Amino acid sequence: MITRIADASDPDSVREAARILRGGGLVAFPTETVYGLGADALNPLAVARIFEVKGRPRLDPLIVHVADAEDAARYGTFSERARALTRRFWPGPLTLVVPKTPRVPDIVTAGLETVAIRVPSHPAARALIRAAGRPVAAPSANPFGYVSPTEASHVAAQLGGRIDLILDGGASSVGVESTILSLAGPVPALLRAGGITLEDLSAVLGPVEIATDPGARPQAPGQLRRHYATRTPLEIAEAGAPSPAAGEKAGLLSLRPEDVRGYVAVEVLSPTGDMREAAARFFGALRRLDGMALDRIVARPFPETGLGRALMDRLRRAAAR
Ligand code: TXA
Ligand code: MG
Numbered sequence: 644m645i646t647r648i649a650d651a652s653d654p655d656s657v658r659e660a661a662r663i664l665r666g667g668g669l670v671a672f673p674t675e676t677v678y679g680l681g682a683d684a685l686n687p688l689a690v691a692r693i694f695e696v697k698g699r700p701r702l703d704p705l706i707v708h709v710a711d712a713e714d715a716a717r718y719g720t721f722s723e724r725a726r727a728l729t730r731r732f733w734p735g736p737l738t739l740v741v742p743k744t745p746r747v748p749d750i751v752t753a754g755l756e757t758v759a760i761r762v763p764s765h766p767a768a769r770a771l772i773r774a775a776g777r778p779v780a781a782p783s784a785n786p787f788g789y790v791s792p793t794e795a796s797h798v799a800a801q802l803g804g805r806i807d808l809i810l811d812g813g814a815s816s817v818g819v820e821s822t823i824l825s826l827a828g829p830v831p832a833l834l835r836a837g838g839i840t841l842e843d844l845s846a847v848l849g850p851v852e853i854a855t856d857p858g859a860r861p862q863a864p865g866q867l868r869r870h871y872a873t874r875t876p877l878e879i880a881e882a883g884a885p886s887p888a889a890g891e892k893a894g895l896l897s898l899r900p901e902d903v904r905g906y907v908a909v910e911v912l913s914p915t916g917d918m919r920e921a922a923a924r925f926f927g928a929l930r931r932l933d934g935m936a937l938d939r940i941v942a943r944p945f946p947e948t949g950l951g952r953a954l955m956d957r958l959r960r961a962a963a964r
Pocket of ligand 1: 679704738752757
C-alpha cells in the first residue's frame with residue numbers, strides 16, 4: 644500500500660479522506676493536540692485495523708471524535724455538569740469519559756460501559772468528521788508506546804505504507820494530547836493531564852480527583868507506567884547534575900537555554916520559558932534527539948503547574964524502564 648499525503652486545506656482532499664473512512668479505511672489527520680489515526684467508529688472491522696497498525700492492545704479503548712456537542716449526545720450520556728464543561732472547552736483539547744449509548748461498538752470502548760469523546764478544534768479535523776458523516780475513532784497516529792506525532796512527516800515516517808492517507812494540516816498547535824476527565828464516578832477524575840489544565844477544569848468544577856498515578860488504573864493505558872517513550876534511554880535530571888562523561892553521546896532537552904557543556908545536541912523548548920511554546924515543540928524535539936543515535940537523553944524537569952503537568956507526565960513515562 645502506498646500512503647498518500649494530501650493537503651488538509653484542500654476540500655477535495657478532505658472529501659477523499661471522508662470517502663476512505665466511510666469505506667472502512669484508515670486516515671491520519673491533524674488535530675490541535677497530536678495527529679490521530681482515524682477510522683469510522685461505527686465500523687468494528689475498520690476500528691480493528693487501528694489496533695493492528697499501531698500494535699495496540701485491544702483492551703485500550705479509543706477516543707471518539709465528533710463534530711459538536713449535539714453529535715456527542717448520540718454516543719454518550721451527558722449530565723448537566725458534563726454539558727457545562729463541553730460549553731466551556733469544546734471544541735478543544737478536553738476528552739470526557741461518560742456513560743456510553745448502545746450505538747458505540749464494544750471494540751471502541753474495549754467493552755467498558757463508558758466512552759471517551761471529544762470535539763477537536765483543528766479545522767481540518769472538524770471538516771473531515773463532518774464530511775464523513777460518522778464519528779471518528781482515533782488514537783494518536785504512532786506505534787503503541789512511542790513518542791506521539793505532531794506533524795504529518797512524523798506519521799509518514801512510522802505508519803507510511805500501512806494506512807490509506809495522511810492529511811497534512813501543519814504542526815499541531817497544542818502539541819500534547821487532550822486532557823482526559825472521567826465523569827463516570829461521583830467525583831470528576833483526571834485520567835490524563837493534557838492541553839486543558841487542571842487549573843482551568845477546577846475553575847469550572849471545584850475539586851477534581853487526580854487519578855493519573857500509573858498503576859492506579861492499569862486499564863487506561865495512557866496511564867501505563869512506560870509510554871511516549873524514545874528508543875534512546877531517557878532520564879530526568881535537574882540543572883547542575885554532572886555533565887556527560889568524555890566520549891559519551893548525550894543530548895539535552897530543556898525548557899530554557901542553559902550554560903552546559905559536553906552535550907552533542909541541545910533542544911531548548913522556549914527561550915522565554917513559555918509553556919505553550921514548549922508543549923507545541925516537545926514531541927518534535929524528543930523525536931529529533933531520538934534520531935541522533937545518542938547514548939542517552941537528559942531531560943530537565945518542568946514546573947508542575949498548568950501545561951507543565953502534562954509535560955512532566957509524558958517525561959516520567961518516557962523515562963520509565
Ligand atoms: O489528543 C488526543 O486525545 C489524541 C488526538 C488524536 O485526539 N488522541 C489520543 O488517543 O491521545 P490515545 O488513544 O493515544 O489515548 C487515549 C486514551 C488512552 O489512554 C485510553 O486508555 C483512554 O484514552 N480512554 C479511552 N476510552 C476510555 C474510557 N472509556 N475510560 C478510560 N480511559 C479511556
Ligand atoms: Mg497515544
